[in-house]
Amino acid sequence: MEDQLYLLYLFDQKQWRRPLAIQALLKGKRTVSNLYAGLDYDLLPLYQLLPHLPAEKFQQALNQLLTAGLLEQAARAVRLTATGVAAKARWQTAAILPVNYSGFEFQHSREFSDSLFLATQAVSELQAHNRRYFPLEVSAATQYHVKQWLYQQDISLVAERLQHEWELLLGALPQQQADYYSQFLLGYQVQRATTNQADQLAGWSPLTGELVRQEVSHHFLRLLTTQAARFPLLAALWQPLASGPLSQSAAQTLAMLQQGWSLEVISQRRRVKVNTLKEHLLEAAILLADFPFATYLSTSVRQTLALTFDQQPVDQWRFDQLADSGLDFFEFRLYQIERRKQHG
Amino acid sequence: MVEAAQIKQVLQQRFGYTAFKPGQAEVIRAVLAGQDTFAILPTGTGKSLCYQLPGYLLSGQVVVISPLLSLMQDQVAQLHYLGEKRVLALTSTLDATTRRSSLAHFSQYKFIFLSPEMANQAPIRQQLRQAQVDLLVVDEAHCISQWGVDFRPDYLGLKSLRAAITPKATLALTATATKRVQADILAKLGLSATDTKQIVHSVDRRNIYLATEAVADDTAKDQRLIELCQQLKQPGIIYFSSRQKAEEITQLLQQKVTARVAFYHGGMASQDRFAVQQQFMHGKLMIICATNAFGMGINKADVRFVIHYHLPSNLESYLQEIGRAGRDGQQSIAYLLYAPRDFQLQANLVTNTLPDAALIKQYFAQPQRFANAAIPEIDLLKFYRQHGQDAATLQHLFAKRRDEKLLALRSMLAFLQTPGCKRQFILNYFTDPTKVTHDATCCNTTTPPDLAALDLYRPTTIADTESQQQNWQERLAAVFTTTT
Ligand SMILES: [Zn+2]
Numbered sequence: 001m002e003d004q005l006y007l008l009y010l011f012d013q014k015q016w017r018r019p020l021a022i023q024a025l026l027k028g029k030r031t032v033s034n035l036y037a038g039l040d041y042d043l044l045p046l047y048q049l050l051p052h053l054p055a056e057k058f059q060q061a062l063n064q065l066l067t068a069g070l071l072e073q074a075a076r077a078v079r080l081t082a083t084g085v086a087a088k089a090r091w092q093t094a095a096i097l098p099v100n101y102s103g104f105e106f107q108h109s110r111e112f113s114d115s116l117f118l119a120t121q122a123v124s125e126l127q128a129h130n131r132r133y134f135p136l137e138v139s140a141a142t143q144y145h146v147k148q149w150l151y152q153q154d155i156s157l158v159a160e161r162l163q164h165e166w167e168l169l170l171g172a173l174p175q176q177q178a179d180y181y182s183q184f185l186l187g188y189q190v191q192r193a194t195t196n197q198a199d200q201l202a203g204w205s206p207l208t209g210e211l212v213r214q215e216v217s218h219h220f221l222r223l224l225t226t227q228a229a230r231f232p233l234l235a236a237l238w239q240p241l242a243s244g245p246l247s248q249s250a251a252q253t254l255a256m257l258q259q260g261w262s263l264e265v266i267s268q269r270r271r272v273k274v275n276t277l278k279e280h281l282l283e284a285a286i287l288l289a290d291f292p293f294a295t296y297l298s299t300s301v302r303q304t305l306a307l308t309f310d311q312q313p314v315d316q317w318r319f320d321q322l323a324d325s326g327l328d329f330f331e332f333r334l335y336q337i338e339r340r341k342q343h344g
Numbered sequence: 345m346v347e348a349a350q351i352k353q354v355l356q357q358r359f360g361y362t363a364f365k366p367g368q369a370e371v372i373r374a375v376l377a378g379q380d381t382f383a384i385l386p387t388g389t390g391k392s393l394c395y396q397l398p399g400y401l402l403s404g405q406v407v408v409i410s411p412l413l414s415l416m417q418d419q420v421a422q423l424h425y426l427g428e429k430r431v432l433a434l435t436s437t438l439d440a441t442t443r444r445s446s447l448a449h450f451s452q453y454k455f456i457f458l459s460p461e462m463a464n465q466a467p468i469r470q471q472l473r474q475a476q477v478d479l480l481v482v483d484e485a486h487c488i489s490q491w492g493v494d495f496r497p498d499y500l501g502l503k504s505l506r507a508a509i510t511p512k513a514t515l516a517l518t519a520t521a522t523k524r525v526q527a528d529i530l531a532k533l534g535l536s537a538t539d540t541k542q543i544v545h546s547v548d549r550r551n552i553y554l555a556t557e558a559v560a561d562d563t564a565k566d567q568r569l570i571e572l573c574q575q576l577k578q579p580g581i582i583y584f585s586s587r588q589k590a591e592e593i594t595q596l597l598q599q600k601v602t603a604r605v606a607f608y609h610g611g612m613a614s615q616d617r618f619a620v621q622q623q624f625m626h627g628k629l630m631i632i633c634a635t636n637a638f639g640m641g642i643n644k645a646d647v648r649f650v651i652h653y654h655l656p657s658n659l660e661s662y663l664q665e666i667g668r669a670g671r672d673g674q675q676s677i678a679y680l681l682y683a684p685r686d687f688q689l690q691a692n693l694v695t696n697t698l699p700d701a702a703l704i705k706q707y708f709a710q711p712q713r714f715a716n717a718a719i720p721e722i723d724l725l726k727f728y729r730q731h732g733q734d735a736a737t738l739q740h741l742f743a744k745r746r747d748e749k750l751l752a753l754r755s756m757l758a759f760l761q762t763p764g765c766k767r768q769f770i771l772n773y774f775t776d777p778t779k780v781t782h783d784a785t786c787c788n789t790t791t792p793p794d795l796a797a798l799d800l801y802r803p804t805t806i807a808d809t810e811s812q813q814q815n816w817q818e819r820l821a822a823v824f825t826t827t828t
């Protein structure tokens with residue numbers, strides 16, 4: 001499997017898409033313009049899928065596909081050619097693509113998988129009454145988090161229960177993915193594999209390996225958030241990491257607005273520019289299912305915007321068409337987000 | 345004054361040892377008596393115990409300046425393993441939140457590990473100044489001299505750091521230093537030769553056979569490497585100066601010798617590095633193809649061979665790296681393979697990190713043009729410019745530095761070409777007074793190594809099978825089954 005073919009998955013035959021925005025989304029760069037592109041391209045769930053993706057590798061793969069005629073380029077945007085569509089269809093049957101991955105729903109999935117393996121190691125060593133071992137290297141916050149979790153458990157039962165939950169999780173995966181993921185388990189007298197060793201064993205490229213690891217950890221999270229009663233231990237391990245899709249700062253802005261503060265007062269209190277707060281609102285408008293658009297777009301503003309844009313496809317709107325209206329970019333973008341969400 | 349009995353007690357209860365290795369007791373007594381100390385102890389003799397143990401008998405904190413991230417991580421892991429939780433490593437990998445909270449609880453840590461760069465940051469200096477530091481340790485102190493003038497200008501700040509935190513004692517530790525480097529280390533730390541206790545043990549490790557072998561080219565080298573890996577008693581480490589080559593040769597050895605080989609270098613994720621170390625420690629991996637990022641903190645006693653695939657950049661590095669063999673005192677072997685073009689390859693590597701005259705000129709003409717360049721050479725120039733140096737001085741400095749590095753590399757060449765005993769050559773280089781009795785177990789200057797006589801042949805009866813459980817059911821069972 002040629003790794004660059006994964007790129008086909010990110011492009012469309014009709015829609016022109018900006019590779020730079022997609023790359024930034026995959027890396028987890030949270031700017032309003034990247035997020036809007038994610039919404040517009042229906043790629044939002046891929047947020048943070050490949051945080052360590054080197055820019056030159058992405059560019060190299062893009063060039064290869066352009067040269068091979070699978071993609072075509074106009075200005076800063078790219079779309080699939082007919083050959084590209086055919087290649088994508090051929091390739092999709094063989095490729096392992098993320099299905100359960102949901103970057104905003106499970107923002108802290110990496111911390112979770114670190115916690116999961118460290119907790120398992122600690123329980124395994126505890127069960128063997130071994131106190132001298134090298135704990136998996138994780139961040140200080142994750143160490144603390146796992147310790148707190150362990151204190152809450154009934155020590156006499158924790159190993160059996162944890163093993164049972166692991167069995168349910170791994171049993172729900174395709175065998176090959178379960179075998180692969182289990183190579184990273186560690187514990188008493190059991191050493192984990194390196195990603196390179198596990199990739200070799202499965203016959204996967206490093207990129208496929210990384211995608212599978214992401215997919216599996218999100219698959220686990222999907223299971224234990226939707227069926228928490230079956231996974232009491234692991235649901236408790238995830239619980240402190242669970243958060244909404246918003247960044248911490250945006251979530252704080254939204255909470256203060258809900259308490260009735262105005263943007264100006266929040267700006268003074270938090271020493272954050274009003275424009276930054278408006279970006280938080282746009283982030284929320286893109287990511288939340290129940291964003292109160294009506295609060296920020298009055299009927300008269302909406303009428304002006306409708307008059308200018310309603311005969312035009314959403315992706316062709318330009319802010320400068322509003323030059324004499326007195327409306328600002330925030331209102332323009334917010335209306336665009338609302339319409340994009342309504343009409344898909 | 346700490347009693348000898350107290351020291352012995354900590355040794356047994358905390359560390360589980362009954363006796364000291366040569367040099368340890370002397371160093372520990374000196375630092376506990378508040379004596380600035382410079383210790384040269386050969387690799388593999390437990391240098392870290394020299395500051396870990398005093399930590400338990402001093403009321404204040406122990407601050408350790410460490411040159412490499414991987415070394416720091418290893419040392420922190422060691423202390424965790426011993427059940428010590430009051431350990432902090434201030435590294436560039438800490439996220440902002442953790443870093444803030446660590447600094448807020450600074451006084452609660454017993455052992456604090458820092459890179460020289462970190463030690464120079466204002467907020468951290470501020471914390472250190474307020475802390476009660478009883479012992480300041482400079483680990484791998486030869487780096488001050490080896491690196492101080494090029495990659496790591498921050499080492500130059502250690503003198504002022506020491507003046508600012510006024511520790512009760514300072515301990516500089518290294519395994520290798522020539523007389524010149526020893527003097528340089530003292531000067532760079534602001535220690536005086538007369539008031540500093542110097543504890544110097546022979547750098548010789550008699551149980552490591554020294555072999556060097558010339559090969560025609562890389563193909564011949566690969567072939568010879570395969571043979572050695574098939575013949576020699578394992579486990580072993582092979583050192584490379586390039587990450588890519590370490591990965592390539594791993595593949596080659598997997599095909600030709602054993603599945604139980606993996607690579608290790610600084611470009612890997614920390615959890616992958618952790619996995620390789622653990623597998624090696626537990627005997628799952630028998631051969632590691634590594635760059636010099638591997639091994640400073642590795643506590644594996646039974647490494648039987650260290651092979652150098654590339655020429656080390658100087659004799660200090662060579663000695664450090666081969667010192668990872670034979671820590672259990674059993675017969676081991678160091679093999680250095682070299683092809684005619686290796687010298688030039690290494691010469692390019694050691695000098696191309698230094699800014700050349702043209703770059704220095706360009707930078708000083710328009711420093712603002714380089715404001716956003718993330719290049720080590722530019723960082724270096726920036727540092728010196730901020731410290732008031734001009735272009736002419738720096739040109740001179742780096743030209744001199746380049747010559748010194750090439751000179752150090754030529755000492756490797758002289759070592760390879762010496763007609764006499766190789767062990768004696770090394771000892772002479774480090775002005776070590778030990779006189780060697782050269783014989784068939786010493787080095788290959790007269791006859792090639794007799795692996796049978798050295799008992800270094802790999803028994804052919806060992807089956808190369810033990811591998812990881814491959815399906816998830818077995819693997820899960822292994823994690824949750826106690827067979828104790
Ligand atoms: Zn000899």
